[in-house]
Amino acid sequence: MSSALAISHGSSRRYRGWVLPISAVALWWLASHMGWSQSGLLVSPEKVAATAWDQIASGKFWRAISASLARNLSGFFIGTTLGLVLGCLLGLSHYFERLVGPSFNTFKQISLFAWIPLISVWFGLGDVAKVVFLSLAALVPVVVNTCDGLRNVPPNLLEVARVYRFSRWQTIVGVMLPAALPSIFTGLYLALVYSWLATIGAEYLLVSGEGIGNTLIDGSEHFMMDLVLFGMVVIGLVGWSLNALARIFERRMQRLYGIDPR
Amino acid sequence: MLNNSLTLENISKRFASRPGSTTQLQVLDNIQLDIAPGEFISIVGASGCGKSTLLRLILGLDEEYDGRILLNGKPIDGTGLERGIVFQDHRLFPWLNVEQNVAVALKNSPLSAKEKRDTVREHIELVGLQDFIDAYPHQISGGMAQRVAIARGLVNRPSVLLLDEPLGALDALTRARLQGELQNIWAKEKITMILVTHDVDEAVFLGDRVVVMQPNPGRIRRILDIDLPRPRNRSDSRFIALRDDVLSDFAELH
Numbered sequence: 001m002s003s004a005l006a007i008s009h010g011s012s013r014r015y016r017g018w019v020l021p022i023s024a025v026a027l028w029w030l031a032s033h034m035g036w037s038q039s040g041l042l043v044s045p046e047k048v049a050a051t052a053w054d055q056i057a058s059g060k061f062w063r064a065i066s067a068s069l070a071r072n073l074s075g076f077f078i079g080t081t082l083g084l085v086l087g088c089l090l091g092l093s094h095y096f097e098r099l100v101g102p103s104f105n106t107f108k109q110i111s112l113f114a115w116i117p118l119i120s121v122w123f124g125l126g127d128v129a130k131v132v133f134l135s136l137a138a139l140v141p142v143v144v145n146t147c148d149g150l151r152n153v154p155p156n157l158l159e160v161a162r163v164y165r166f167s168r169w170q171t172i173v174g175v176m177l178p179a180a181l182p183s184i185f186t187g188l189y190l191a192l193v194y195s196w197l198a199t200i201g202a203e204y205l206l207v208s209g210e211g212i213g214n215t216l217i218d219g220s221e222h223f224m225m226d227l228v229l230f231g232m233v234v235i236g237l238v239g240w241s242l243n244a245l246a247r248i249f250e251r252r253m254q255r256l257y258g259i260d261p262r
Numbered sequence: 263m264l265n266n267s268l269t270l271e272n273i274s275k276r277f278a279s280r281p282g283s284t285t286q287l288q289v290l291d292n293i294q295l296d297i298a299p300g301e302f303i304s305i306v307g308a309s310g311c312g313k314s315t316l317l318r319l320i321l322g323l324d325e326e327y328d329g330r331i332l333l334n335g336k337p338i339d340g341t342g343l344e345r346g347i348v349f350q351d352h353r354l355f356p357w358l359n360v361e362q363n364v365a366v367a368l369k370n371s372p373l374s375a376k377e378k379r380d381t382v383r384e385h386i387e388l389v390g391l392q393d394f395i396d397a398y399p400h401q402i403s404g405g406m407a408q409r410v411a412i413a414r415g416l417v418n419r420p421s422v423l424l425l426d427e428p429l430g431a432l433d434a435l436t437r438a439r440l441q442g443e444l445q446n447i448w449a450k451e452k453i454t455m456i457l458v459t460h461d462v463d464e465a466v467f468l469g470d471r472v473v474v475m476q477p478n479p480g481r482i483r484r485i486l487d488i489d490l491p492r493p494r495n496r497s498d499s500r501f502i503a504l505r506d507d508v509l510s511d512f513a514e515l516h
């Protein structure tokens with residue numbers, strides 16, 4: 001009895017997340033069909049669905065999404081690679097920390113979007129500029145979390161390494177990096193989330209070429225609210241998928257480390 | 263025979279009572295102890311009287327103290343593979359399984375890969391965890407983790423082994439069995455062992471000598487010779503007399 005209750009409770013919880021979006025769509029549908037708003041700025045759900053179908057069938061959608069994802073991934077990889085290197089150097093070398101730490105701490109205070117003017121002057125408005133911007137977005141959380149993870153290795157475990165006479169290298173590879181891994185992973189996770197947000201930002205602010213952000217711009221410039229809404233849904237879904245993907249890896253990592261996955 | 267005599271000469275240790283503060287807390291006061299090669303020393307004493315601190319000094323993890331620690335007549339210099347420890351907290355690496363955790367002790371040992379694997383397995387069997395060889399620390403109980411730590415402490419056969427309440431978290435049966443195993447290994451390998459324990463019975467059962475410490479500041483109150491043949495019999499009247507003798511020291515302290 002109690003277990004049956006628990007199961008129904010669990011499944012109702014699973015579906016609870018759908019209540020809000022479905023009611024919103026229903027309300028939207030009602031609003032557009034009851035003629036509550038005569039303005040052309042409120043389009044019906046069917047119109048959006050038709051536009052979505054048109055975008056997908058004509059291939060425009062695929063060109064836009066693949067351009068955006070390619071940018072997103074290149075920026076993510078460049079940013080995280082540099083971020084890991086910089087984070088390790090900062091976390092492992094006191095000399096490097098004294099040399100670079102203060103500058104980096106100032107650097108990370110600069111809002112990401114404040115870089116746009118500089119980047120557009122140096123790199124133009126094309127793909128290079130966008131990837132540079134994305135790399136910056138991914139770099140900062142990776143550096144911060146990698147460095148934190150390496151600094152906060154439990155001293156008890158470092159003592160074990162001393163007792164068994166680990167060399168510096170053995171200590172780094174065998175103790176510090178594994179102990180820092182959950183924190184490093186949090187950095188990668190944030191980098192994935194930020195870099196997708198930054199992809200849309202970059203497409204919006206460095207206007208040129210193709211991408212899902214440009215679909216949004218097209219829509220708003222031509223007052224095609226159906227196109228704008230379609231773009232927003234796609235951006236949301238991609239963001240959600242990246243997030244889910246990262247969560248799966250994170251869970252696996254936490255299980256390995258015996259951290260209770262929340 | 264291993265030449266592993268250990269001499270503690272006038273060991274005193276102070277900690278800053280708070281980080282950065284200048285007032286100091288005297289934790290160890292003039293500890294003097296000569297430990298013969300292959301001797302089994304039990305240390306008992308109230309919580310906070312500096313037992314773990316003393317072991318850390320002998321291990322070479324903390325080099326800020328007054329006095330001298332001599333191993334075979336030479337002052338120790340940092341940590342060394344000839345000195346091993348089973349920490350009070352098990353200190354296993356959470357990302358390694360039981361087998362890999364025990365193997366940590368052999369990372370810098372001259373054994374071949376096969377010899378390492380075999381001796382790691384033997385020691386896991388010794389502590390009775392052969393069925394958990396692939397388990398991770400969070401998948402086993404506290405007592406099992408402590409046994410893994412014992413296996414890790416023994417596996418590289420240090421000539422001086424420090425044991426900081428290694429059997430504290432175990433049930434009575436496992437505890438008695440591992441006391442026997444410790445004694446066997448000690449007798450066979452002539453390892454010098456220093457065991458910190460809160461269990462007076464255990465201290466008398468295993469020790470050649472029992473060192474009773476008292477707190478504030480931590481110092482040696484008394485050293486008892488346990489002149490009983492091994493293996494010892496806990497219901498022997500002389501055993502009981504010695505145990506009660508140590509216990510009466512505690513009663514006075516409290």
Ligand SMILES: Nc1ncnc2c1ncn2[C@@H]1O[C@H](COP(=O)(O)OP(=O)(O)OP(=O)(O)O)[C@@H](O)[C@H]1O
Nearest residue numbers: 277278279289308309310311312313314315316350
């Ligand atoms: N790193 C440190 N900094 C400051 N004080 C310390 C430090 N380590 C230990 N102490 C102090 O030294 C005293 C002795 O600690 P220690 O851990 O050696 O006690 P113990 O005899 O092992 O106790 P227990 O039986 O509870 O394990 C305690 O008062 C403790 O607060």
Ligand SMILES: [Mg+2]
Nearest residue numbers: 313314350426
């Ligand atoms: Mg202690």
